[in-house]
Amino acid sequence: MxxxxxxxxxxxxxxxxxxxxxxxxxxxxxxxxLMASAVMRPLTADDGMQKxxxxxxxxxxxxxxxxxxxxxxxxxxxxxxxxxxxxxRLLDCLLEDYPGLRAILGDRKFSRLxxxxxxxxxxxxxxxxxxxxxxxxxxxxxxxxxxxxHLQCRDMARLEWAHTxxxxxxxxxxxxxxxxxxxxxxxxxxRLQPHLQLLDLDYPVDALxxxxxxxxxxxxxxxxxxxxxRARRRTQIARLLRSEHVYLGVHRFxxxxxxxxxxxxxxxxxxxIRKGSSLxxxxxxxxxxxxxxxxxxxxxxxxxxxxxxxxxxxxxx
Amino acid sequence: xxxxxxxxxxxxxVGIGLRVAHYGHILSEKPVVDWFEIISENFxxxxxxxxxxxxxxxxxxxxxxxxxSMYFGSAERLNREHLKKLKRLVKRTQTPWLSDHLCWGSVxxxxxxxLLPMPYTFAAAKVTARxxxxxxxxxxxxxxVENVSSYAEFHASEMTEWEFLSEVVERxxxxxxxxxxxxxxxxxxxxxxxxEYLDSVPIERVAQIHIAGHSKFRKYILDxxxxxxxxxxxxxxxxxxxxxxxxxxxxxxDARIPSFGEVHEEALKANQFIERCxxxxxx
Numbered sequence: 253m254x255x256x257x258x259x260x261x262x263x264x265x266x267x268x269x270x271x272x273x274x275x276x277x278x279x280x281x282x283x284x285x286l287m288a289s290a291v292m293r294p295l296t297a298d299d300g301m302q303k304x305x306x307x308x309x310x311x312x313x314x315x316x317x318x319x320x321x322x323x324x325x326x327x328x329x330x331x332x333x334x335x336x337x338x339x340x341r342l343l344d345c346l347l348e349d350y351p352g353l354r355a356i357l358g359d360r361k362f363s364r365l366x367x368x369x370x371x372x373x374x375x376x377x378x379x380x381x382x383x384x385x386x387x388x389x390x391x392x393x394x395x396x397x398x399x400x401x402h403l404q405c406r407d408m409a410r411l412e413w414a415h416t417x418x419x420x421x422x423x424x425x426x427x428x429x430x431x432x433x434x435x436x437x438x439x440x441x442x443r444l445q446p447h448l449q450l451l452d453l454d455y456p457v458d459a460l461x462x463x464x465x466x467x468x469x470x471x472x473x474x475x476x477x478x479x480x481x482r483a484r485r486r487t488q489i490a491r492l493l494r495s496e497h498v499y500l501g502v503h504r505f506x507x508x509x510x511x512x513x514x515x516x517x518x519x520x521x522x523x524x525i526r527k528g529s530s531l532x533x534x535x536x537x538x539x540x541x542x543x544x545x546x547x548x549x550x551x552x553x554x555x556x557x558x559x560x561x562x563x564x565x566x567x568x569x
Numbered sequence: 570x571x572x573x574x575x576x577x578x579x580x581x582x583v584g585i586g587l588r589v590a591h592y593g594h595i596l597s598e599k600p601v602v603d604w605f606e607i608i609s610e611n612f613x614x615x616x617x618x619x620x621x622x623x624x625x626x627x628x629x630x631x632x633x634x635x636x637x638s639m640y641f642g643s644a645e646r647l648n649r650e651h652l653k654k655l656k657r658l659v660k661r662t663q664t665p666w667l668s669d670h671l672c673w674g675s676v677x678x679x680x681x682x683x684l685l686p687m688p689y690t691f692a693a694a695k696v697t698a699r700x701x702x703x704x705x706x707x708x709x710x711x712x713x714v715e716n717v718s719s720y721a722e723f724h725a726s727e728m729t730e731w732e733f734l735s736e737v738v739e740r741x742x743x744x745x746x747x748x749x750x751x752x753x754x755x756x757x758x759x760x761x762x763x764x765e766y767l768d769s770v771p772i773e774r775v776a777q778i779h780i781a782g783h784s785k786f787r788k789y790i791l792d793x794x795x796x797x798x799x800x801x802x803x804x805x806x807x808x809x810x811x812x813x814x815x816x817x818x819x820x821x822x823d824a825r826i827p828s829f830g831e832v833h834e835e836a837l838k839a840n841q842f843i844e845r846c847x848x849x850x851x852x
Contacts, residue, residue, distance in 0.1 A: 271725070273690075273725060274688045274690045274692055274693060274723070274725040275690060275691070275692045276692050277644050277692065277696050278644075279692070280644045280688070280690075280692055280693050280696060281644035281645070281676065283688060283723070283725065284643065284644055284673055284676045284685075285676050285677065287685065288675075288676045288679065288681055288685075291681055291683070291685070292679075292681065317724070318723060318724055318725065319721050319722070319723060319724070320721075320722045320723065320724055322722075322758070322759065322760060323760065324788040324789065325720075325788050325789060327721075329788070330720055330721040330722075331721055333720040333721070333789065333791075334683060334685065334720065334721065337683060338681055338682075338683055341682055341683070342682065374679045374680070375679065375680040375681075375682060376678055376679060376680065377680065378610060378613075378638040378648065378651050378675075378680060379610050379613065379638070380682055381614070419617050419618070420614035420615065420616055420617035420618070420619055420620075421614075421615055421616060421617070422615035422616045423616045423617070446615075447616065447617070504616075504617055507617060507618040507621050508618075
């Protein structure tokens, strides 16, 4: 029986010495593993390439074994260009995709988190769009990197990844009145748009992101204004990140991404629909899940559905 | 040789790269542009604004796809999911040809998101050419491979960069996206004659030409696409056009992007070289 090939993590592949030649596909792979390992190793504090290879050898001597020097640059300096470009490019990407997380952590801690994350979870996708896919899980598993605001950071990473998903995930044709004609409530099954993300957060991180967005609109080059804004931001973060349970729909409407706060019952109802329940059983299970029995006006639920339909949240199964 | 089998026998002139910073201007002002080059990966998504914008562009302009992550030179197999997504986009854009780089950038399923240089060996050429052929057969569109700017060379190399490029495109029977700025950058970083490079590649395979600006540092040049094209690169372009004839030409400007008008004006400077070439051909 043929063994299924397993994806090998670069961190598991220690290439001890460069291949002496590259005359086969295997030797080409060895050379590429070696170079990728070197390029993806974290930079030093002054943004240079590390001076020692993983086995303690001098990096200068090691790199000289497979990279040629030229009149201007040593082998080490030539490879260092790629090492630096790798980190600058990927860190820039995370900075762009996670402004809220950066605002909570500050530049230094964000940078440390990002480097550790990319070391542990290098990109496994052809597109940088997916670079943050595992960030929330990484934060959950390494609380020491985000203390003392670990839970806030986790929620923010979830929200910012949901934003990425909502931005360009598929939108299916919305459900129409014709799709519902002649059906009983027990038979009606909606499907939620794939771009709609339902989040259950412990901190109001959506308010912080929206406030940052507003501030960007007001930003001025005047340094005194920037100083005032930074001070205000610190106060805002402290104020906005007091514990508060938030149910949120992150969705796309007319190609813009929006955050819609939801009532806990609305959130449960939508989640039941996402899991495939019929309209009737979704309502029943959402009401059953309420901590305290609650009489809900059927007209209220009807209005919710009208609103969600207007936002295009439902698609045909 | 403006139209050939490597660019779908198209008659494209001078185009520019489609960039987010210019979306508003393009859609509202509808400037006359011969064609746009898009970065395929930016549109290999399932919905949202990127595809909405692309569809509007496609209603009015000709678009050619240029990729940054096929990594033909990587020793690992082609990613089928990637190819399927790319094919969906090819069907959407009806690109007459598709280009990506002669480089590698992923190994063991991990991506560096960089265009890393190849060791110029026959084994590497064979692996690379095979993947280009497989890609073309799957996508059913002509492929052109672009020479990259590089900052390092391997001891393992058995030939020059232009010999390697020639070896790959002949084996793959594919086109060349000749990036004259990359030739210039690499010629300065590796101390070779860029004219010898141009004179040595199979010119009949050139499907498209790239021009761009770069940044000069004390000990090396970096391909940054954030400046106008410098005169020595224009001279190389003129030589390339002299050899290849009128060829679809594209200006890349990816960082510190100025106004649409400024980028387009820079690109259109290529026309003076194309016109001169046409005049000579007519004589």
